[in-house]
Amino acid sequence: MSEIKTITLTIDGQQTTVPAGSSIMDAAKSLDIEIPHFCFHKRLSVAGNCRMCLVQVEGGPPKPTASCCFPAGDGMVVHTQSDMVKDARKGVMEFLLINHPLDCPICDQAGECDLQDISVSYGSDQSHFAEQKRAVEDKDIGPKIKTVMTRCIHCTRCIRFATEVAGVEEMGATFRGENMSVGTYVESALQSELAGNMIDLCPVGALTSKPYAFTGRNWELIKTPSVDIMDAVGSNIEVHSRAGKVMRIIPRENDEVNEEWISDTARFSYDGLYENRITSPLLKNKGKFRAIGWKKAVETLLPKLDNKKTIAGLVGDLHAVEDLFAFNAFMKTTLGSDHVDARMNGFALDGSYRPSYLFNTTIEGVDSADAVVIIGSNPRLEAPIINARIRKNVVNRQMPVYMVGAEVDLTYKYKHLGDKPENIAELYDGKSAISKELAKFEKPLIILGADTLGRSDGLGIYKEAEKLADKIGALSSNWTGLNVLHNKASAVAALDLGVYPEDKGMDLGKTLKALEKGTVDTLILYGDSTHVDAEKLKGAKFTVYIGSHRDAYAEVADLVLPVTPYTEKDAWWVNTEGRLQEAKASVAPLMNAKEDWKVFRHLSGELGKPLPFNSLEELRAHVLKKCPNYKYNNCIAPAEKWVSIAGADKLLKKSFVETVTNFYKSNEILKASKVMTECAESSLNKNKAMRKAG
Known part of the structure; x- marks a missing residue:
């Protein structure tokens, strides 16, 4: 392997050595020297069009040069704070503000706006401009992003992101100079699953979150580190809350997982945390649910959990590690039933050999x-x-x-x-x-x-x-x-923890057949899944649904117990590559909802066979005994030697089909979200229009 060539240069009197080919801005960052910029972003191509990152190079051009695109040279001497540079930055700042409206009091970007911060630090308190400001018509680009294009400073970050990262070339620029306009070529809803990242990239208030518009200020929000569970990637997110309610979700940077991007389902689905929620236990009477207390709910359920009965449990897609462990222990230890399965997609493998089901x-x-x-x-x-x-x-x-x-x-x-x-x-x-x-x-x-x-x-x-x-x-x-x-958040953890029949228990297929025959006494539906239609879950003598949202699975139940979604509990999550990550509770449980593992611990105690933990710390200790790999928090466990899986090699002539057909409706939170419903409708309408056109 050839050695990396390096160069040495001096910036503001400090010497640094960087790889050959680095820009002056890269070299300055290695010294923690701040150079203001708008158009530059480390994960996008270099545009060099805002000119805010000007620096002075001794013996170089007689005018300041853009540091983002000027290559650093060996022996180069650079000044970032000379009088020439300061005057040039003030001039650039004045040009940028010529047509920018004084919207700060009503702009959602206020308080986290690059233009605000840089104008205060590097701009002037006076302007020579006495003409009329330009006004640009706003674009309707769908339910995700609100546009106020008069604020746009033409940094082209959104255009480069759509073209280079998202791969859906929906954003572009028309005309030039002062008349340049950024937007979609034909006014329509953005179709990229990553479009919301343009909000974070926009250095001003031109592109902001439409669902979040006028709901809060950045400095009012409590910020909690968490993990996205809308798919199995485990993207790092930050949940922002106020007064006990989730207000918005933004990405956290993690180069090993999501870099600094998140999907639109992760970003915009938070309204689904409060729509269609189950806030108290429900008991069905003559086909209609009525709210009851937890005491009455437990009294109703206990006789149905007699270990002489045939009790089966099916597990949904959005459960944390601790909750899966507690439910599995409740089924197999307390109830003595091995009829439990979390593989709602019929996944062919079990958890006996970890590399067989990991990324x-x-x-x-x-x-x-x-x-x-x-x-x-x-x-x-x-x-x-x-x-x-x-x-x-x-x-x-x-x-x-x-x-x-x-x-x-x-x-x-x-x-x-x-x-x-x-x-x-x-x-x-x-x-x-x-x-x-x-x-x-x-x-x-x-x-x-x-x-x-x-x-x-x-x-x-x-x-x-x-x-x-x-x-x-x-x-x-x-x-x-x-x-x-995997595409479901709890899939890997369920396999790790053995949430499937390990002896002679019924798996998903056998449970569905038993329901058809009417031989299941009690069916416990723990959460929702898009893989199995609710109609197939009828047939048990008694059905209890334990979940956070009142969806189709809840409607087939006789008793409903409310538990918490991911934002209302401290929890571990394991992504598709087997990486364990911790999420913190951002808000308290809603009304009478309880943390999942606490429900199973309480029920086991009432049945006289208490599970061996009384706190989250004790529960996690038992989880670590079951899965020692989980000690590698936020990193990958050492690779195991590959072992071939035994089994039949039969293949069907049947073609592969798409298994995720509605990106915006793939779990119970997304189905409850009004924003995701709008996104699904706009996507459907766009697809219909494209098919009609050709």
């Missing part, structure tokens, strides 16, 4: 891959953040992507190789041109959709993917390139 390469590891093979998955809808990372490498490194599955728009080019399981063999047979092409790569990465492994031939598909990985060198001593991409 082993890691999310950050995508940056090291030299080719990607996607089998039965649509990362754009199942994991937009991972899809954006794949796109980054396709754009920056021309990394090739191959697809076996439904032909979909992934925001980057790929070679479509068929849509049936039998097409996988063509990739490793050594005869086809594609198999020879794949064999040349050093670090190929294979992505298997978790829902695809829920087919009746799921194990066979997995075995085929394993053969492919072995043949093309994706399973070597220094590279594990076979990955399962």
Whole structure:
């Protein structure tokens, strides 16, 4: 490996050594020297159009130069605070403010606005401008983003993000100079699943959150670190609350997971935390629910939990580690029932061998891959953040992507190789041109959709993917390139903790058949899932639903117990790569809702078989005994040696299909959100219009 060439330069009297090719701004950052800027962003291409980052270079151009795009040179001497630089910045600042309105008192960006901060620090208290300010018509770009385009300073960050990161070229600029206008070419709702990140990128108040408009100020909000659970990526987020209510959600930077982006479902779904919530226990009487107290609810439920009865438990998609452990212990230890399953998509594998169901390469590891093979998955809808990372490498490194599955728009080019399981063999047979092409790569990465492994031939598909990985060198001593991409937040933790039948218990399929026959005495529905229709869950003599939202699963129940969503409890979450992350409670439980694990602990005590923990700390100690890997908080446990999975190799002739068909309605919180409903409708209308057009 060749040595990295370096250069040494002096900035404001301080010497620094940086890699050759670095800009002056990069070098200044290494010394913690602040250079003001608007258009520059470390994850976007360099535009150099705001001119705010001017510096003076000794022996260089006679005028100040833009530090974001001027390469640092060996022996260079740079000044960032000379009189020339200060005067130039004041001039640039004055030009930027010429047409900017004095909207600060009514602008949602106030208090976290780059233009405010930089104008105070580097601008002038006077202006020479005495003409009429320009006015620009606002654009309606959908339910996510509010526009006030008169505030736009033409930094083009939003345009570059849409083009380079999101891969949906919806934003652009028309005209030039003072008449330049930023927006969509045709006024319509933004369709990217990552569009909300433009709000964070916008350095002024031109693009702000439409759902958050006029609801609060930045300095009024309590900021709590948390983890997104709208998919299985585990994006790091910050939940902002006021007066015990979630007001908005923004990203936290984590280069190993989400960089600094989050999906629109993570950002805009928080109104769903309060819509359709269950705030007290409900008991069905003559087909109608009536509110009751917890004491009455427990008294009603206890006789239905007699261990002589056939009791089955099905587990939904949005449960934290501690809650899954407590429910599993409640079912198997307290109730003595092994009829429990959290694999609501019918996932073919169990938790006996951890690498078989993880994204082993890691999310950050995508940056090291030299080719990607996607089998039965649509990362754009199942994991937009991972899809954006794949796109980054396709754009920056021309990394090739191959697809076996439904032909979909992934925001980057790929070679479509068929849509049936039998097409996988063509990739490793050594005869086809594609198999020879794949064999040349050093670090190929294979992505298997978790829902695809829920087919009746799921194990066979997995075995085929394993053969492919072995043949093309994706399973070597220094590279594990076979990955399962989950799209539900609790999927990996449920497998880790053994929330499935481990002896002779009924799995999902057998439970559904037993419900058809009417042989289930008590069915415990713990949370909601989009994988199984509520109509299939009828048939038990008594059904109890334990969840946060009153949805279709709640309606089939006889008794409903309210528990808390992710923002109302301290909890551990495990993402698709097996990374454990901690989220803190941002608000208190709503009304009579209780933390999930406390409900199971109380019920076990009432039944005379108390679970062995009374606090969250004690519960976590038991979790760590079950899953020692969880001691690696916010990092990946050491890789295990690869072991082939035994099982049948049967494959169906059936084509792969998209498993996530409505990105904005894929769990109970999203289904309850009015904003997500608007997004789903605008997406549907856009798709209809496109089909009609051609």
